[in-house]
Amino acid sequence: MSSQAPPALKRTPLFERHQAAGAKLVDFAGWEMPVQYDGVRQEHIAVRDGCGIFDVSHMGEIETSGPQALELLQLLLSNDASAMAITGGAGGAQYSVLCREDGGVLDDLFTYRLDVDRYLTITNAANHERDLEWFTTHASGLPGVQVTDRIDDYAMLAVQGPLAREIVQAISDSPLPARMTAATRRLGGAEVLVCGTGYTGEAGVELLCAGEQAPLLWDELVRRGATPAGLGARDTLRLEVCFHLYGHELSVDRGPIEAGLAWCCREDTGFIGSDAVRAERAAGPSQKLVAFVIDGPGIARQGNRVLGGGEVTSGTLSPCLDTGIGMAYVPADRAASGTRLELDVRGKIRPAVVKDKPLYRKAS
Amino acid sequence: MTQASYPPDLLYHAEHDWARIDADDPAIATLGITWYAQDALGEVVFFEPPAVGTVLAKDAPYAEVESVKAVSDVVAPLSGEIVEVNQGLAENPATINEDPYGEGWLVKVRLADPSERDSLLDADSYKATLGG
Numbered sequence: 001m002s003s004q005a006p007p008a009l010k011r012t013p014l015f016e017r018h019q020a021a022g023a024k025l026v027d028f029a030g031w032e033m034p035v036q037y038d039g040v041r042q043e044h045i046a047v048r049d050g051c052g053i054f055d056v057s058h059m060g061e062i063e064t065s066g067p068q069a070l071e072l073l074q075l076l077l078s079n080d081a082s083a084m085a086i087t088g089g090a091g092g093a094q095y096s097v098l099c100r101e102d103g104g105v106l107d108d109l110f111t112y113r114l115d116v117d118r119y120l121t122i123t124n125a126a127n128h129e130r131d132l133e134w135f136t137t138h139a140s141g142l143p144g145v146q147v148t149d150r151i152d153d154y155a156m157l158a159v160q161g162p163l164a165r166e167i168v169q170a171i172s173d174s175p176l177p178a179r180m181t182a183a184t185r186r187l188g189g190a191e192v193l194v195c196g197t198g199y200t201g202e203a204g205v206e207l208l209c210a211g212e213q214a215p216l217l218w219d220e221l222v223r224r225g226a227t228p229a230g231l232g233a234r235d236t237l238r239l240e241v242c243f244h245l246y247g248h249e250l251s252v253d254r255g256p257i258e259a260g261l262a263w264c265c266r267e268d269t270g271f272i273g274s275d276a277v278r279a280e281r282a283a284g285p286s287q288k289l290v291a292f293v294i295d296g297p298g299i300a301r302q303g304n305r306v307l308g309g310g311e312v313t314s315g316t317l318s319p320c321l322d323t324g325i326g327m328a329y330v331p332a333d334r335a336a337s338g339t340r341l342e343l344d345v346r347g348k349i350r351p352a353v354v355k356d357k358p359l360y361r362k363a364s
Numbered sequence: 365m366t367q368a369s370y371p372p373d374l375l376y377h378a379e380h381d382w383a384r385i386d387a388d389d390p391a392i393a394t395l396g397i398t399w400y401a402q403d404a405l406g407e408v409v410f411f412e413p414p415a416v417g418t419v420l421a422k423d424a425p426y427a428e429v430e431s432v433k434a435v436s437d438v439v440a441p442l443s444g445e446i447v448e449v450n451q452g453l454a455e456n457p458a459t460i461n462e463d464p465y466g467e468g469w470l471v472k473v474r475l476a477d478p479s480e481r482d483s484l485l486d487a488d489s490y491k492a493t494l495g496g
Contacts, residue, residue, distance in 0.1 A: 301435060
């Protein structure tokens with residue numbers, strides 16, 4: 001027994017809602033978060049078939065504003081931030097990675113354009129402080145930009161699933177912004193930044209509002225049919241559609257090209273790390289991130305070795321495919337769809353097959 | 365089973381396993397995981413029983429149970445050799461959640477040293493280890 005008490009976990013404005021709903025709460029990056037309510041599988045299916053609601057208020061926010069805001073984002077973000085347009089009152093949304101000089105990934109981020117010279121970037125909870133310092137350090141040479149930590153100003157809810165937009169639309173004062181755009185709306189009594197983005201492969205929105213507004217917004221959306229879903233389902237949902245999770249598929253030891261994120265890198269913008277990314281794109285990476293399905297029983301997990309080189313970055317049992325799935329880095333010559341792999345799952349060799357991403361696709 | 369339960373007729377290991385000594389043959393015990401263990405794990409989605417004949421050493425892991433989220437070792441509360449495994453769990457692993465002390469049993473073992481049972485906990489002592 002240690003005599004030192006662990007540091008107190010942070011709680012989101014929805015903590016009491018999670019407790020009341022009987023959620024299983026766990027430490028996630030220093031936050032006391034719901035991993036599940038009634039069960040990961042039911043919550044997963046609720047999102048695929050109807051509508052789920054996730055508290056993701058542990059995620060951080062950094063606002064970049066001022067006449068040189070775009071200049072700073074172009075320096076830091078791998079994507080072309082100038083492509084985020086303002087059209088019809090909604091701002092663009094964009095995915096990118098934050099790289100070091102050597103191309104190693106510091107974080108993966110969504111950025112929303114709030115106004116002409118104002119952008120909001122969403123950070124992963126575990127990386128927020130490091131990202132903020134990175135932004136602040138590089139802003140110091142640009143007098144026309146202000147970097148503001150907004151983590152304490154926002155709660156964040158993800159409402160996801162085929163019925164999600166309909167449920168949110170019903171309490172909105174005007175039509176919701178389209179996919180991959182963001183705009184402020186009044187939802188019930190609350191002023192909310194509504195973002196047409198998500199992390200589940202389903203239609204839906206992510207909602208950013210003041211913390212004190214979050215509980216009533218949550219209650220109203222649950223009352224209208226959104227099923228509370230925890231971080232467990234969030235993980236299985238994202239893995240079925242092969243979205244990256246920092247600390248699993250991404251780290252400072254991996255570059256965006258080998259991670260399959262060349263599509264969000266625009267080296268000609270000159271972002272930090274762009275030389276390394278350009279070189280890796282030209283030479284081709286020695287390993288590539290692939291999706292796989294286990295052929296037979298078993299569930300691979302992060303850290304399991306791939307025989308012949310490489311390792312599993314994420315693994316779970318897919319609730320929709322009802323088989324073991326995952327992602328892994330493998331030698332580039334073994335990354336083609338259909339390649340057979342052998343995974344060392346805690347001493348048992350499990351056969352697996354490389355598959356095209358995403359692993360799950362809705363029957364249309 | 366949604367309510368915590370720790371039957372008084374079982375012996376418990378602090379690593380959240382139970383043992384039921386066979387009423388007719390005290391050298392045979394049925395093993396499983398406790399309500400607390402299955403609740404902490406969440407819905408069990410995979411259990412691959414070890415082979416009949418596998419030798420178990422008390423306090424050492426002998427199998428794994430897996431939820432969507434995590435894999436967890438199952439520790440042997442007693443030493444012995446597996447004489448039977450619960451084949452039904454391959455098809456319906458969530459039985460471990462639904463009936464952890466009944467249909468969700470894991471293996472039956474022939475005990476190497478039946479006196480080892482004296483080191484196990486009764487239900488009240490085990491419950492005390494779980495704290496508030």
